[in-house]
Amino acid sequence: EMNVESFNLDHTKVKAPYVRLAGVKEGTNGDKILKYDIRFCQPNKEHMDMPALHSLEHMMAEFSRNHSDKIVDISPMGCQTGYYIAVINHDDYEDILTIIEKTLKDVLEATEVPACNEVQCGWAASHSLEGAKDIARNMLAKRNEWTEVFA
Ligand code: HCS
Structure with a gap:
């Protein structure tokens, strides 16, 4: 067992896209941080390529907080295949999915990337x-797959 939860996940067995609880700290x-x-x-x-991943980070970080005051952080994985979202005292997986869905719909409506200046x-x-x-659109098209983590 390694210290980092993700290092104990078999990445060959998962089936993207999905949303998975990856840790809880009390x-x-x-x-509780989830x-x-x-x-x-x-x-x-x-x-994801870096410019797109980076803009999606800015938009998810900004827009998600219009849908929940429990967001601690949304940050990209270095492997560029996803993000972590940390929330405090919000133990409701289905609502997390709803927050992500609303946030990605906001991305589709955006006319500029927030805070993309020096x-x-x-x-x-x-x-x-x-x-x-494009990333948001593809993710939303597979909304019914988000709850299934393994193939
Ligand atoms: N990932 C950060 C924003 C960094 S630009 C956050 O607060 O969600």
């Missing part, structure tokens, strides 16, 4: 609104 006062693996791309078969972002040149929309 604090000393009973607050971490979900949102997998957009089949591991080692496909991946003041607000660390690599403002690396963005693609249209690329991010």
